[in-house]
Amino acid sequence: MRESVAYELIKKEGFEEGLQxxxxxxxxxxxxxxxxxxxxxxxxxRFETVPRSVLTMLQEIDDPDILEMLHKAAVRAESMEHFKEKLRAVVEQ
Structure with a gap:
């Protein structure tokens, strides 16, 4: 019976950790x-349309800090080409 209780406790802790x-x-x-x-x-x-190549590169980025930095770059970019340069630099790192 003790093994059963211990096993259930371990199983419950593992489930809760996995859920978290x-x-x-x-x-x-x-x-x-x-x-x-x-x-x-x-x-x-800012630029009305976003090229598919930019959307594809953005899909590769899963770091929220980098996306936030790129958002700021998008607001400041003089042109889509200027933003694409920043984006390429980030993706190539």
Whole structure:
């Protein structure tokens, strides 16, 4: 009976830890998706259209800090070409 109780306790702790990790991963993924949407929205507001090549490169980035930095670059960019240079530099790192 003790093994059964110990086993159930370990199983419950493992489940709770897995659930917590899954929630954290989901929150991060949601934040990254929102940051991407905001960045694309800023580019559309600034330059009207966003080239498919830019959208493809943005999909490769999953670091929220980099997406935030790119958002600022999008707002300051003189042209889409200027933004693409910044984006390429980030992707090539």
């Amino acid at each position: 990790q899954g929630m954290e991963r989901g929150l991060r993924q949601g934040f990254v998706q929102s940051a991407r949407r905001l960045l694309v929205g800023a580019l559309e507001a």
